[in-house]
Amino acid sequence: MYAPRIPRQVTLRHLFRLVRRPIPVFTELLDRYGDNFIQEVGGSRTTHFTRDAEVARHVLQRNHRNYEKSEIQTGQMGKYLGLGLLTNSGDDWLRQRRLIQPGFHRQRLAALTAEMQRVIEEECARAANSGPVDLFSFTRQVAFRIIVRALFTDGFGEEDTRRLHEILDKLQAYIIYPIRLPFLRGPLRWIGQEQRHLALATESRQLISRHIRHRQQGTRVPAKDDLLQMLLDTRYEDTGEGMDERQLIDEILILFAAGYETSANALAWTIWLLLKHPNELARLRDTPDPTYLTQVIEESMRLYPPAWITDRVALGPDEAAGFTLDPGVTIGIFIHGIHHSPRYYDAPEEFRPARMHPDLKKERHPFSFIPFGGGPRQCIGSHFAMLEMQLLLGHLLEHFDVESVGKLPDPQPKPFVTLHQDRPVPITISPRKGKSI
Numbered sequence: 001m002y003a004p005r006i007p008r009q010v011t012l013r014h015l016f017r018l019v020r021r022p023i024p025v026f027t028e029l030l031d032r033y034g035d036n037f038i039q040e041v042g043g044s045r046t047t048h049f050t051r052d053a054e055v056a057r058h059v060l061q062r063n064h065r066n067y068e069k070s071e072i073q074t075g076q077m078g079k080y081l082g083l084g085l086l087t088n089s090g091d092d093w094l095r096q097r098r099l100i101q102p103g104f105h106r107q108r109l110a111a112l113t114a115e116m117q118r119v120i121e122e123e124c125a126r127a128a129n130s131g132p133v134d135l136f137s138f139t140r141q142v143a144f145r146i147i148v149r150a151l152f153t154d155g156f157g158e159e160d161t162r163r164l165h166e167i168l169d170k171l172q173a174y175i176i177y178p179i180r181l182p183f184l185r186g187p188l189r190w191i192g193q194e195q196r197h198l199a200l201a202t203e204s205r206q207l208i209s210r211h212i213r214h215r216q217q218g219t220r221v222p223a224k225d226d227l228l229q230m231l232l233d234t235r236y237e238d239t240g241e242g243m244d245e246r247q248l249i250d251e252i253l254i255l256f257a258a259g260y261e262t263s264a265n266a267l268a269w270t271i272w273l274l275l276k277h278p279n280e281l282a283r284l285r286d287t288p289d290p291t292y293l294t295q296v297i298e299e300s301m302r303l304y305p306p307a308w309i310t311d312r313v314a315l316g317p318d319e320a321a322g323f324t325l326d327p328g329v330t331i332g333i334f335i336h337g338i339h340h341s342p343r344y345y346d347a348p349e350e351f352r353p354a355r356m357h358p359d360l361k362k363e364r365h366p367f368s369f370i371p372f373g374g375g376p377r378q379c380i381g382s383h384f385a386m387l388e389m390q391l392l393l394g395h396l397l398e399h400f401d402v403e404s405v406g407k408l409p410d411p412q413p414k415p416f417v418t419l420h421q422d423r424p425v426p427i428t429i430s431p432r433k434g435k436s437i
């Protein structure tokens with residue numbers, strides 16, 4: 001059985017809104033046509049959209065061998081960010097994943113905890129001395145510096161850190177246009193935008209390459225076994241050799257791109273939710289409890305999943321939860337839609353951290369909460385992200401008062417590559433009385 005097909009004129013009618021505000025439009029269409037529908041996007045590309053956890057589980061995990069990432073993720077993003085884990089596919093991806101995976105195990109990350117904590121203390125103290133700051137700018141700054149330090153514990157230099165951050169922000173903001181508006185690809189090339197952004201990508205690779213050389217020449221020694229050292233020391237099982245420089249840079253660039261805006265996003269929404277629900281904030285402050293803090297972060301990522309959608313393309317014919325999937329069809333897995341579905345959550349729009357209690361989670365469909373994706377291509381940095389978020393929130397709550405400047409704004413989610421807040425949220429961060437920073 002095929003999922004209902006949306007008439008072309010309905011797609012065309014919604015096209016303008018779809019480009020500007022895809023989340024409410026997808027939600028409307030799913031409410032109307034069911035948890036699965038088929039849409040012709042961009043002329044001929046057929047997409048099966050789903051907010052059905054069982055379809056997501058089938059495609060991402062159960063029969064993952066029949067699916068690969070679309071050209072959007074591998075081609076369009078890979079063009080600027082290189083072929084690292086996130087953008088790679090097939091055997092090459094598997095080889096790289098096996099190589100890198102051990103570096104992200106919990107025990108291995110424990111060695112980086114002190115470095116993360118140091119960055120958090122520096123950045124919170126800096127923000128506390130600076131007057132009002134925009135919430136998302138603050139969390140971006142912290143998350144970017146954490147990933148820089150985790151890769152280069154021997155330092156990346158203030159000027160190079162600032163420049164790399166600027167370039168990655170520009171690339172992430174740009175990449176979304178040729179993806180969402182494919183007909184702009186030609187014009188963007190003609191007016192030189194594509195070349196300008198490719199030049200920025202080249203500059204970022206040069207920056208990273210320079211710092212790798214310092215390490216290889218032994219001019220600087222890492223404080224601990226950091227992520228760069230792990231990438232340098234690791235060897236392919238079959239050849240016994242390490243990664244060549246191009247691959248090394250690709251992987252580092254991907255860790256930067258995949259690893260900071262996502263965490264920054266989740267942190268910004270979590271802090272905003274706590275400001276909006278002072279009782280939850282007070283509970284965390286009065287009785288610090290790491291398990292409840294995890295529930296708060298998870299409930300925040302349920303409501304605002306930084307990776308709000310992902311996709312796969314079917315290689316051969318298949319059936320998922322009773323729906324026929326033809327070869328070549330793109331499956332749009334609407335993570336935001338799954339997380340907001342009344343099929344899996346009571347009062348899905350409400351912020352209720354209690355529902356993320358491990359016992360209650362066990363009763364739900366395992367793919368009803370997938371902020372880090374699922375199956376073999378699940379986020380490699382999930383432990384890293386949870387650790388940095390817990391450390392930052394723990395430190396902020398214990399040592400600082402975070403307050404909104406004036407009435408707390410009500411930002412709406414704005415989907416770029418990740419789920420931005422559509423307006424600034426000015427906050428102040430000031431030391432709590434009697435607490436040292």
Ligand code: HEM
Binds near residue numbers: 087254258262372
């Ligand atoms: C809250 C923070 C984060 C969220 C919500 C998130 C989300 C995701 C999701 C949904 C995927 C799977 C995409 C797909 O299957 O199509 C993914 C993959 C990935 N993430 Fe994360 N991520 C986060 C943080 C991080 C961090 C901190 C790092 C690195 C330090 C990282 C590195 C990666 C990489 C390399 C992949 C590709 C894995 C592969 O395909 O083998 N992510 N992430």
